[in-house]
Amino acid sequence: MATPLLFRGLPLLRLRLRLHQHHRFAAGTLTRRPWCAAAESSWPEEEASCTAEERTASLSIKDPPKYARWDDPDFRKWKDKEAEILRDIEPITLLIKDILHSSRYMDGARLTGEDERAVVENLLAYHPHSEDKIGCGIHSIIVDRHPQFRCSRCLFVVRTDGVWIDFSYQKCLRAYIRHKYPPHAERFIKEHFKRGSG
Secondary structure (H helix, E strand, C coil), X not given: CHHHHHHHHHHHHHHHHHHHHHHHHHHCCCCCCHHHHHHHHCHHHHHXXXXXXXXXXXXXXXXXXXXXXXXXXXXXXXXXXXXXXXXXXXXXXXXXXXXXXXXXXXXXXXXXXXXXXXXXXXXXXXXXXXXXXXXXXXXXXXXXXXCCCCCCEEEEEEECCCCEEEECHHHHHXXXXXXXXXXXXXXXXXXXXXXXXX
């Protein structure tokens, strides 16, 4: 019973010996020891078959990975700003998702006065083409199915001339972030929005 366990442990033992030999070789203290001569006997042939890049890679395995770290001041500043932007847009984002995805509003329903005011002030005002969307004036904001993508619900401006025109709340949010947080906007948009353009 112990023999199969011993054989399963041999590859790990060989790996440990090989790593130990690489470290001693790198330090210039490679010496032969009689008790491990059998394990070391095949090492020079294997080492000769390795490329210089593989030897360098194996010797520099302890180099730390190049990841952004919390102790990096630039990374920390970015994470703080990212959290600030998320806190800023969270209330309107939650409201819009509730309007679009809950049963509070049926298709074709007009938003309540409070919700309409929040959408106009916090979103529509920042839309890149808000003047075209508003046109001659806003009669109301409604929720309905998108004309091309019937599975998606979206917001519509109902203008005083009776024309309905849809608008993307994500375009509004992106424009708001670009307006309020210009140095960090593009990185935030790239990391947090499905489509970074527009």
